[in-house]
Amino acid sequence: MKKADFVSGLILGVFGLTMLIFVIPAQIETAPEGYISPRLVPNLTMILITGLSALLMLRSLRGIGYTPMDDSSVFFRSEMMALLKISGVFAVSVALFAWSMPLLAGIALIVGTLIALGERRPLVIVVMPTGLLLVVWLVFYRLLGTVIV
Amino acid sequence: MEYLLTGFQHVLTPVTLLWVTVGVTLGYILGALPGLGKATGVAVCIPLTFYLPPVAAIAMLIGIAKGSAAGSAVSAILLNTPGEPSSAPTALDGYPLARQGKAQKALKMGLFASVIGDFLSTLILIALAAPLAQYALLIGPVELCAILLFSLTFIGGLAGRSMLKGLIAAAFGVFFATIGIETETFIPRLTFGLLELDEGISLVPMAIGMLAVAEMVVQGGNARQLDQEAQAFADSSNPDDRRVTWGEWRRCLPVIGRGTLIGAVVGILPGLGASVGSFLSYGATQRASKTPEKFGSGMIEGVAAAESADNAVVPSSFVPLFALGIPGSVIAAILIAALVLHGLTPGPLMFREQPQMVADIYAAMLCASVILLIVGYAGQRLFAQVIRVPIRLIIPGVLFLCCIGAYMETNSIFSIYVMLAFALLGFFSRKLGFSFVTFLIGFVIGPNLELTFRQSLQLLNHDPMRLAGHPIAILFGVLTIVTVALIARSNARLAARQAADSDAVPTQQS
Numbered sequence: 001m002k003k004a005d006f007v008s009g010l011i012l013g014v015f016g017l018t019m020l021i022f023v024i025p026a027q028i029e030t031a032p033e034g035y036i037s038p039r040l041v042p043n044l045t046m047i048l049i050t051g052l053s054a055l056l057m058l059r060s061l062r063g064i065g066y067t068p069m070d071d072s073s074v075f076f077r078s079e080m081m082a083l084l085k086i087s088g089v090f091a092v093s094v095a096l097f098a099w100s101m102p103l104l105a106g107i108a109l110i111v112g113t114l115i116a117l118g119e120r121r122p123l124v125i126v127v128m129p130t131g132l133l134l135v136v137w138l139v140f141y142r143l144l145g146t147v148i149v
Numbered sequence: 150m151e152y153l154l155t156g157f158q159h160v161l162t163p164v165t166l167l168w169v170t171v172g173v174t175l176g177y178i179l180g181a182l183p184g185l186g187k188a189t190g191v192a193v194c195i196p197l198t199f200y201l202p203p204v205a206a207i208a209m210l211i212g213i214a215k216g217s218a219a220g221s222a223v224s225a226i227l228l229n230t231p232g233e234p235s236s237a238p239t240a241l242d243g244y245p246l247a248r249q250g251k252a253q254k255a256l257k258m259g260l261f262a263s264v265i266g267d268f269l270s271t272l273i274l275i276a277l278a279a280p281l282a283q284y285a286l287l288i289g290p291v292e293l294c295a296i297l298l299f300s301l302t303f304i305g306g307l308a309g310r311s312m313l314k315g316l317i318a319a320a321f322g323v324f325f326a327t328i329g330i331e332t333e334t335f336i337p338r339l340t341f342g343l344l345e346l347d348e349g350i351s352l353v354p355m356a357i358g359m360l361a362v363a364e365m366v367v368q369g370g371n372a373r374q375l376d377q378e379a380q381a382f383a384d385s386s387n388p389d390d391r392r393v394t395w396g397e398w399r400r401c402l403p404v405i406g407r408g409t410l411i412g413a414v415v416g417i418l419p420g421l422g423a424s425v426g427s428f429l430s431y432g433a434t435q436r437a438s439k440t441p442e443k444f445g446s447g448m449i450e451g452v453a454a455a456e457s458a459d460n461a462v463v464p465s466s467f468v469p470l471f472a473l474g475i476p477g478s479v480i481a482a483i484l485i486a487a488l489v490l491h492g493l494t495p496g497p498l499m500f501r502e503q504p505q506m507v508a509d510i511y512a513a514m515l516c517a518s519v520i521l522l523i524v525g526y527a528g529q530r531l532f533a534q535v536i537r538v539p540i541r542l543i544i545p546g547v548l549f550l551c552c553i554g555a556y557m558e559t560n561s562i563f564s565i566y567v568m569l570a571f572a573l574l575g576f577f578s579r580k581l582g583f584s585f586v587t588f589l590i591g592f593v594i595g596p597n598l599e600l601t602f603r604q605s606l607q608l609l610n611h612d613p614m615r616l617a618g619h620p621i622a623i624l625f626g627v628l629t630i631v632t633v634a635l636i637a638r639s640n641a642r643l644a645a646r647q648a649a650d651s652d653a654v655p656t657q658q659s
Contacts, residue, residue: 003611004312004571027338027340031334032334036606038331038333039511041599041602045324046324049324053317055656064641078371079366082370083366083373107498109545110545110546111545113548114545117369119541136553140553
């Protein structure tokens with residue numbers, strides 16, 4: 001956690017400075033005469049984030065408030081793999097939604113996640129998307145009278 | 150009182166009762182599944198309520214919150230894996246009871262304590278919110294700005310182990326709330342030319358992404374371990390081991406009363422959360438017991454103490470929401486979206502402008518407590534089976550519902566992109582210890598904080614000396630500084646103690 005805090009403090013500090021110097025001035029116009037600047041609160045929050053991030057880095061460097069257990073990693077391989085797999089399934093599903101139809105996107109999401117998480121039984125892989133899509137159709141299309149397009 | 154009676158007339162209709170029952174059942178199942186909490190359930194189901202009448206919609210969401218708070222005891226008792234962190238103390242005695250073959254007894258006591266705590270806390274909400282709101286109406290923008298700042302600092306300081314990270318998360322929440330067209334000058338802020346961002350980032354896809362999708366990814370990574378924990382458990386053949394005896398009732402009723410009081414007080418204070426309530430109640434019960442050494446080995450009082458406080462937190466956390474418009478918990482923050490959507494803006498004015506709607510919600514909350522008892526008691530054995538469903542079969546369904554929930558709000562794929570972006574943010578904030586709860590509360594409070602801050606600047610004419618005319622604002626300003634100092638000192642002491650403990654272990658081993 002100590003190392004992770006240092007790295008996250010560094011990233012957040014750089015992010016805050018980038019927002020303050022480049023993004024906020026470019027993305028928020030100045031206010032007309034007599035108005036409070038619309039940049040005020042975004043700037044204040046970014047100043048706060050940058051300052052607190054610097055403190056976080058400083059604390060992690062000096063090891064204040066950390067125990068030896070905090071030296072262990074915060075990211076586990078299995079969780080990162082799950083993140084990658086589920087991200088991939090979402091990418092395919094979103095692409096199908098944009099370029100074909102919602103039904104295919106739904107099937108891809110359910111089947112893809114099932115397979116990604118290790119389900120191999122053909123019956124489950126067929127029955128689960130069918131059941132879920134049927135329930136959604138009943139609730140949204142029939143009961144609530146709306147559509148997903 | 151008259152409004153409340155009319156409220157019962159509105160709620161005691163087949164349609165509303167059906168949706169409350171659906172909400173409670175859904176919440177109970179979600180609560181029973183490790184990792185799927187009430188906030189996830191409510192966030193995913195908000196879009197489902199778009200098409201329901203306002204009272205039925207809010208009642209259903211509150212039903213989910215109540216059902217989930219009670220349901221989280223199921224996995225705590227049967228698996229030693231709390232459905233939500235607030236049920237962790239339930240597992241301390243509930244799991245040993247289950248291993249002794251008394252799972253049914255522990256589950257029943259957990260349910261009864263939950264229902265009593267929840268019901269009494271709802272009565273406290275009804276008694277406190279309206280009078281507090283009358284005082285809140287006397288508060289001006291300068292005072293409200295100071296109160297909001299104090300609440301956010303308090304929540305940020307208490308969420309998680311690091312105050313710095315909590316405050317960073319809160320500042321990020323406020324920052325994201327500034328995206329969109331600024332209401333005074335109509336200048337777009339940080340929209341990057343995207344029309345979809347002109348009205349700002351929507352809370353629903355953001356909350357679904359941060360709470361539900363991110364949690365599912367973490368659960369996906371731990372699926373094998375979770376499935377292994379769902380081992381079979383055996384019930385005793387002795388009928389007394391499957392029910393709560395009168396002797397146990399006599400011992401547990403004072404415990405439930407104390408737990409309810411602790412839970413209600415903790416719920417009213419913004420940011421403390423149900424976990425603090427249940428641990429405090431468990432600790433108080435252990436200290437008050439004649440046999441404190443037996444706690445942790447299967448004392449039914451431990452289950453009663455934890456569950457009554459855990460469930461009492463939910464209704465009482467609506468006191469600051471209803472009276473001041475300040476969400477004291479993540480569930481209250483998410484419920485704001487639902488309340489606004491259905492025409493009720495939380496805050497002191499709602500008691501004056503829509504008293505009947507408020508009374509309807511109160512009636513629905515009381516009915517939800519009774520339905521919770523019926524659903525929980527009737528379906529206890531069934532809900533106990535839910536935890537045996539492998540998590541790999543649950544995740545695809547939840548992710549699918551998350552997508553539908555996010556999409557339904559705007560009927561645009563942009564909401565899905567928002568959900569996925571915040572899912573990623575939620576995943577990394579979980580892993581790195583930045584409180585996503587504080588982030589969401591900061592995001593919800595953000596617009597009001599900015600508005601009152603701007604109004605304060607204009608009222609004070611940019612002169613800090615004029616604050617002298619606002620003693621309440623000064624008080625909350627001082628409280629904010631004191632809170633930061635106290636939390637920082639307390640965290641430093643805790644860290645020093647933990648460091649000393651961890652140093653002592655290798656010394657003893659060597």
